[in-house]
Each structure stands twice: as structure tokens, then as C-alpha cells.
Amino acid sequence: MSRLSRAAARWAVRLVPAGRRDWAEGLLAEADQVPPGLARLAWRAGGVRFIAREARLLRVAAQVLVFAAAAAWIVHVAWPGPASNPSTAINRLNVVTLLPVLAVLPLLARWLFGPAAPGRLARVLRYGAYAAVLVLLLAKASVEPMADNPAATPYLNSDASTPVKDGMISTWLSQSVFLLIVAVYVAAILAFTARRSRVTPGTLAVGTGTGLVLGAVLYAIFPIGLTNHTTNPLLPGYAAGLLVALAWILLFGGPILAGVVAARRYRAPERPEQASAEQASTEQASNARIRQAAAAGFLATAVGALTVTALGTATVALMPRAGWLLHGLYPGQHLTAAAAYIRELTASVRIGNYGLTLLFFPVIGLLMGLWAGAAATQYGPDLGGGPPRPPGYTPAPDPAGQPVIR
Amino acid sequence: MRSPSGFSAQTLSVLAALCEEPSQWQHGYALAMQTGLKSGTLYPILVRLADRGLLEACWQDEPVPGRPRRHLYRLTADGAASAAEALAAARTAAARAAAPASSARRPGLRVRGGRGVAAPGAS
Numbered sequence: 001m002s003r004l005s006r007a008a009a010r011w012a013v014r015l016v017p018a019g020r021r022d023w024a025e026g027l028l029a030e031a032d033q034v035p036p037g038l039a040r041l042a043w044r045a046g047g048v049r050f051i052a053r054e055a056r057l058l059r060v061a062a063q064v065l066v067f068a069a070a071a072a073w074i075v076h077v078a079w080p081g082p083a084s085n086p087s088t089a090i091n092r093l094n095v096v097t098l099l100p101v102l103a104v105l106p107l108l109a110r111w112l113f114g115p116a117a118p119g120r121l122a123r124v125l126r127y128g129a130y131a132a133v134l135v136l137l138l139a140k141a142s143v144e145p146m147a148d149n150p151a152a153t154p155y156l157n158s159d160a161s162t163p164v165k166d167g168m169i170s171t172w173l174s175q176s177v178f179l180l181i182v183a184v185y186v187a188a189i190l191a192f193t194a195r196r197s198r199v200t201p202g203t204l205a206v207g208t209g210t211g212l213v214l215g216a217v218l219y220a221i222f223p224i225g226l227t228n229h230t231t232n233p234l235l236p237g238y239a240a241g242l243l244v245a246l247a248w249i250l251l252f253g254g255p256i257l258a259g260v261v262a263a264r265r266y267r268a269p270e271r272p273e274q275a276s277a278e279q280a281s282t283e284q285a286s287n288a289r290i291r292q293a294a295a296a297g298f299l300a301t302a303v304g305a306l307t308v309t310a311l312g313t314a315t316v317a318l319m320p321r322a323g324w325l326l327h328g329l330y331p332g333q334h335l336t337a338a339a340a341y342i343r344e345l346t347a348s349v350r351i352g353n354y355g356l357t358l359l360f361f362p363v364i365g366l367l368m369g370l371w372a373g374a375a376a377t378q379y380g381p382d383l384g385g386g387p388p389r390p391p392g393y394t395p396a397p398d399p400a401g402q403p404v405i406r
Numbered sequence: 407m408r409s410p411s412g413f414s415a416q417t418l419s420v421l422a423a424l425c426e427e428p429s430q431w432q433h434g435y436a437l438a439m440q441t442g443l444k445s446g447t448l449y450p451i452l453v454r455l456a457d458r459g460l461l462e463a464c465w466q467d468e469p470v471p472g473r474p475r476r477h478l479y480r481l482t483a484d485g486a487a488s489a490a491e492a493l494a495a496a497r498t499a500a501a502r503a504a505a506p507a508s509s510a511r512r513p514g515l516r517v518r519g520g521r522g523v524a525a526p527g528a529s
Contacts (some may be wrong), residue, residue, distance in 0.1 A: 020453065022477065023477070026463070027449050027477075029474035030434045033433070033435045043444075046444045046449070047445055047446070049446035050449045054453075
């Protein structure tokens with residue numbers, strides 16, 4: 001085997017997960033025992049097939065293809081536009097900055113925190129986050145030309161809650177913040193769901209579940225933009241009041257509940273060296289519980305904010321394109337073209353307020369989660385979780401002898 | 407096609423090859439020769455057997471100079487027991503499958519155009 005092909009084989013073996021590398025190396029080493037010629041070539045071809053299968057190259061290729069197709073669609077929608085409309089430049093900025101960031105972040109996360117954690121939940125959360133962000137970018141690219149068109153401003157609804165466009169500086173500033181927030185969201189979710197993450201699967205589950213409920217309630221109240229009153233024309237007054245109360249409870253209570261559950265579910269690693277240094281172990285377990293609670297609180301609000309923003313922006317983007325949606329939102333009303341246009345225009349301007357949820361919700365969730373974690377640690381059961389242990393309890397040694405990720 | 411033991415025919419052939427000398431370490435190429443499987447088929451089977459605790463693997467201690475170390479395989483105690491059981495079950499199933507086929511070929515059945523006609527009651 002030439003030096004080049006040996007180097008290629010070594011590189012290919014590195015694609016295989018650590019637990020399977022011996023097998024791939026063994027297979028490739030065995031090629032030297034196979035008679036040269038077609039038989040050896042066929043043996044190596046089998047090695048390539050084995051490596052592709054173990055490295056899940058087909059899955060990776062499918063992920064790359066889906067992302068590339070979505071990115072191409074976003075570019076197709078976002079790039080064209082008249083130079084007179086500031087949205088053209090904004091959309092192009094989004095495309096030029098955010099798409100490369102979204103492409104590079106998984107590689108960076110893999111380098112820093114390892115590959116995706118084993119289990120379906122971590123993968124589903126990653127796919128969901130990427131799907132939400134890509135839908136958001138696509139919908140935003142469709143809505144921006146309407147929202148930022150100066151020619152349309154005189155037709156805007158004079159509703160006091162409609163945000164006033166106060167110049168290009170604020171527009172560009174808000175766009176920069178938007179790009180930064182989206183990058184932080186994706187980075188946080190990639191880090192949380194990585195193999196070397198300290199966030200446990202239980203924390204991921206409880207945080208994500210609470211966040212989805214919050215997102216669904218918020219979407220039911222604000223499906224076409226965010227204002228200080230409901231934007232859902234289908235909601236009767238009493239239902240809107242109940243849902244708004246529920247949303248407030250979920251916004252502040254959800255992260256607390258998720259934080260307490262995550263902290264209580266967390267089990268400290270039981271290792272002999274920690275048993276001998278019980279004080280240090282207790283403090284470490286306490287900190288680990290607070291970390292789990294903070295992560296659950298963050299997810300409980302961040303997932304909610306991302307869900308309502310992606311769904312709401314997509315709904316507004318669909319309004320001018322799907323007649324059934326407008327008829328569904330305003331059943332029984334005969335909307336003239338002008339009335340429909342003004343509703344679409346107003347909604348397109350209001351989607352900017354979803355950005356406030358993206359900005360502030362995770363901060364609220366993080367603070368609530370930290371508080372919940374501290375409370376659960378102070379008033380909860382024995383550190384390490386579960387029922388109190390009998391006197392003279394000796395922790396069992398970690399069978400794998402592996403450091404436990406907290 | 408899976409055997410009653412849950413192993414595929416290819417896995418059974420690998421188990422049979424490993425069972426010939428259960429205490430001896432064997433290398434991949436020899437197993438491929440014995441079973442007729444290609445490397446891309448053989449190694450995933452070996453990995454699955456190892457994952458189930460039926461196979462153990464190690465690296466050759468004393469490599470031949472100028473050649474890379476070889477990866478060696480043999481059945482564990484559990485693996486040898488499971489393999490013997492699975493191979494016995496496969497042989498029994500094969501014998502059962504062969505028996506009705508031979509009994510179906512009764513004398514007197516007409517054959518038209520090269521096609522066998524089913525005996526009454528046979529389905």
C-alpha cells in the first residue's frame with residue numbers, strides 16, 4: 001500500500017466512531033494478507049463500505065444535501081429585489097452571514113464538545129432547531145420586502161400598537177442583534193446536545209417539552225405578529241384572557257418547574273473517591289444540580305421563543321400566498337383586496353416584535369432556572385437524588401470507570 | 407432469510423467457521439475465505455456478534471515484520487454456546503424443510519410442461 005493510500009486509510013478510519021475504529025483498522029490491515037490484484041481491491045472496497053456505514057456517511061450526506069437545498073431556496077427568495085427597498089440589503093446580509101454560520105457551527109461544536117450525544121432526543125432537538133431557523137430565515141426573507149418597503153408605510157394600520165419605523169439605523173441594529181441571537185441559539189442547542197455536554201437527557205427533555213408548550217400557547221395568542229394584545233382574530237375575549245394568563249404563568253413558572261424537575265432528576269455520580277471526600281462531592285453535586293436547572297430554564301423559554309417566532313413569521317409569510325389562510329383567520333368576512341393588503345402589511349411589521357421574545361425569554365428562563373436550581377438544592381432531598389440513603393451507605397463504584405458527564 | 411435462532415444465513419456461516427476451532431484466534435481474511443463473504447459483509451457481522459458479547463477481538467501480539475498487526479477474533483463461551491445452539495436449530499429446520507419436499511414427490515403425479523402439479527391436499 002502506497003504512503004498516500006495509507007494516509008487516506010488513516011484519515012478514513014478517523015471518521016468512524018472511537019468504539020469501532022479497531023474494526024476498521026483491522027479490516028484495512030488485513031488487506032495486506034489478500035493476494036494483490038482484484039481480490040485486494042475488492043477487500044478494500046468492502047473496507048470503504050464498512051467505514052461509510054459505521055461513520056454514518058449516508059446520514060451526513062443527507063443532512064448536507066437537505067441543508068444545501070434549504071439554503072439554495074432561501075438564497076433564491078432572499079437575494080432578488082429592488083435596490084430602493086432596504087429589505088433587499090437586509091435579506092442579502094442574512095444570507096451572507098447566517099447561512100455560513102449555520103453551516104460551520106456544527107463542525108465547531110463537534111470540535112469543541114464532540115459529536116451529537118447518543119439517543120434520539122439530542123438529534124431531534126438539533127434537527128428541530130435547524131428546521132426552525134431555516135423556516136424563520138425563509139419566511140423573513142419573504143416578509144421583509146413588505147415590512148421594510150418605504151412606499152407601503154402610508155398604508156400601515158394606524159393602530160397604536162403597530163411599531164413605528166424610526167429609521168435605518170435602528171433597522172440595521174435590530175438586524176445585527178437578530179443575526180447574533182440566532183447564532184447564539186443554534187450554538188447553545190448544539191452545545192447542549194453534544195456528547196461532552198454536561199446537560200443530561202432528562203434536562204433536555206423537560207426543558208424542550210416545557211418550551212414547546214410555551215411556544216404553542218404563544219402562537220395561539222400571537223399567530224400573526226406580536227403586540228400588546230392578541231393578534232389571533234379567531235380567539236374570543238375570554239379565551240384570549242385565559243391564554244394570556246397561561247402564557248405569563250408558563251413564561252415565569254415554566255422555567256421554574258423545568259428547573260426544579262431537572263435538578264431533582266439529576267443524580268450525582270457515585271464514585272469511591274467522591275465518597276471519601278463527601279463535602280467536596282456535596283458541593284459539586286449542588287453546583288451540577290443548579291447547572292441542570294439553569295439549562296432546563298433556558299431551554300424552556302428559548303425553545304418557546306424560537307417556536308413562536310418561526311411559526312408566526314411563517315404564517316405571516318403565507319398570508320399573501322395562501323388564500324385559505326386569510327379566509328381561515330377572518331372567517332365570514334369579505335375582505336377587499338385593500339383590506340387584505342393592509343392586514344398583511346400590518347402583520348408583516350409586527351413580526352419584528354417576535355425578536356423581543358428571542359432576546360428576553362432565554363434571559364428570563366436562565367434566571368428562573370438558576371433560582372429554581374438553588375431552591376431545589378437547598379430544600380430538596382439528599383444530593384444525588386432519590387430517597388435518603390441509610391446510615392453507612394457506601395456508593396457503588398462506577399462500573400465503566402469513565403468520568404461521568406454532569 | 408433468518409433462521410429460527412434469529413441469525414441470518416450469513417451470520418450462521420460465520421458462526422460455523424468460528425466454531426470449527428473455537429479456542430483458536432482467527433483473522434478476517436481466513437473467515438472470508440471459509441464463508442465466501444466479502445469484507446464489507448463479514449465485518450459488520452463480526453461487529454454485531456461482538457456487540458452481543460458472542461465474539462471477542464484482540465490485536466496480534468507479534469506481527470510479521472513489514473506487515474501491519476492483524477485483528478483476531480474468536481467466540482466467547484457464551485458465543486460458542488449460542489453458536490452451537492443456533493447451528494443445531496438451523497440443521498433441524500433445514501431437515502424439516504427438506505422432508506415435506508421429498509414426500510411431496512409421490513409416484514404417479516403427472517408433470518405437464520415441466521411444471522409439477524401439487525398433490526391433493528398439499529398447499
